[in-house]
Amino acid sequence: MRYIIIGAGAVGGVIGGRLAEAGHEVVLVARGAHYEALRDGGLRVATPDGTRTHRLPAVRGPEPLGELRADDVLLLAVKTQDSEAALDAWGPRPVAGGGTAAERLPLVCAQNGVDSERLALRRFRNVYGMCVWLPATFVEPGSVSAGGTPLSGILHLGRYPSGTDETAARIGAGLEKTDRFEAPVVPDVMRWKYAKLLANLVNAIEAVAGPLAGEDGLTDEEGLALLRRARAEGEAVLAAARIPYAGEDEQKEARGDKIRFEPLAGSVRGGSSWQSLARGTGTIEADYLNGEIALLGRLHGVPTPVNDTLQRLANTFARERRAVGSMPVAELTRLVDEAVAFLQEV
Template sequence: MRYIIIGAGAVGGTVGGRLAQAGREVVLVARGRHLAALAEHGLRLRVPEGESTYRLPAVEGPAPLGELRAGDVLALAVKTQDTVAALDTWAEVPVAGGGTAAERLPLVCLQNGVESGRLALRRFRRVYGVCVWLPSTFVEPGVVSAAGSPLTGILHLGRLPHGTDDTARRIAADLADAHFEAPVVPDVARWQYAKLLWNLGTAFEALCGPAADEAAHALLARVRAEGQAVLDAAGIAHAGAEEQREARDGKVTLVPLDEGPRGGGSSWQSLARGTGTIEADYLNGEIALLGRLHGVRAPLNELFQRLANRFARERRAAGSMPVAELVRLADEAVAAAPEAACSVS
């Protein structure tokens, strides 16, 4: 199988680099300065064992590839807000032997949240969800790092909306050869919703920096408890805390790399890079949406969503809001929140 990594940033670049290291054929899809650096110098991947450079084909879109191969795997690793544009670009690309990518090729969603899988299923027949547990950083154009050891990450994988198949198992085997653990599960959405609850704190990290005191941890607990209440009201199952600990304990430990301490996760990196967009609509915003659909108040997640979008739009510095200010705004939001509306029947 050839892996076409659509969005070769922190997650996509790490997965692509590790697959290349394991001898798999990889094509990287990127844009702008990152694409130029990949084309000129190759992908530089920094991991605990050291830095390696991989000279891989790098393209901006499908045109240079011509017809896709019947054995290609499309790995979608763009931020959720860029999913529709990526699907528009790749869905109708012809595949050797007839048909299009949307009709014939597997699409693997290496993304946070749950919305990308739903968007993909509107266009692609074979969609695979992944619960991405992969600490990685876009360091600079052409350079990504992943500090996890002994495994680089854990990637629960399964068909969407549910099920498994031989393609999932083949992809998982390739990932296992590339320093990942990739359990194939029939209920990958359970793991994605569990990760969603964790990711409700990424907006806090983007706004205030890593949680470092009791007030920060208390606010994060409140935001996740609100998310838990919304999922319960919606009847959405997710992997529990003990199940997650058993799946991950001791497998991905962060090791300091040469570029210094990791600044933060994907939302923090979006603000730090000044991209102008952030994933909050599909993380905290997912809880806000479900809360409105099922009659549960979610003022804290609404607040985090609104502030993260404002920071991204105004290109404000990552971590520049004092924790005390966010706590004050959170208390005000809870106090002012209207009673929950009746759920839609």
């Protein structure tokens, strides 16, 4: 198999780098300064077991590759707001032996949120979900880092909307060949992704008000209380929608002590949304995290003022390129309280 990593940022870059270390053929897809850095200097991957530079083929899009190969795996690792553009670009590409990528190749959605799989299934016949538990950072062109050890990540994998097959098993085996990933192939991968969605509700809080865990190891209790409120809304809408998700005990059992985080020199403490703001991309994934909870709430009659507010503020910060983490958590809490009070009045 050849792995084409569409979006070689934090998650895509680390997965691509680890696959290359294990001898797999990898192509990296990136844009702008990141693409130029990959093309000119290779991909630098920093991990607790050392830093390696991988000289891998790098492209901006599918055109330089010409006809795709029948053994290609497309691993989609862009933010969900960029999924449609990527699907439009890669789906129509011809594959050796006939047909298109959308008709013949497996597409793995290695992303936060639960919407990309549905977007992909409109175009691609063979769609796979991946629940990504992988602490990784990308803020500088050409460089990514992953602070997890002894494993870099746990990547539950399965067909979308459900089931498993030989292709999923082969992809999982390829990931586990790295010795740095555990890749359980499961028939209910979306149950794991909805659990991750609940965990990712913190992303907007960290992007707007800063990480909940400081460099001193202390937790911001006010921020943690806000996260509990956002998660409670999420659990309520999933219950109303009758959407199952992996419970806390099941997740802890799956992860165990397999991923211990070791801060790396020069790495940042924030998650994916924090990193988007830090890079000044102008977009953020809040519509597909807190916004997913808001959508389900409207569909099923469950108020979601906490997630509504977090979604709105995260988008404002991204659009106006405000400094990451620049709103005091007390101010963020006040704005959430105002939204809750307004909803109660109307």
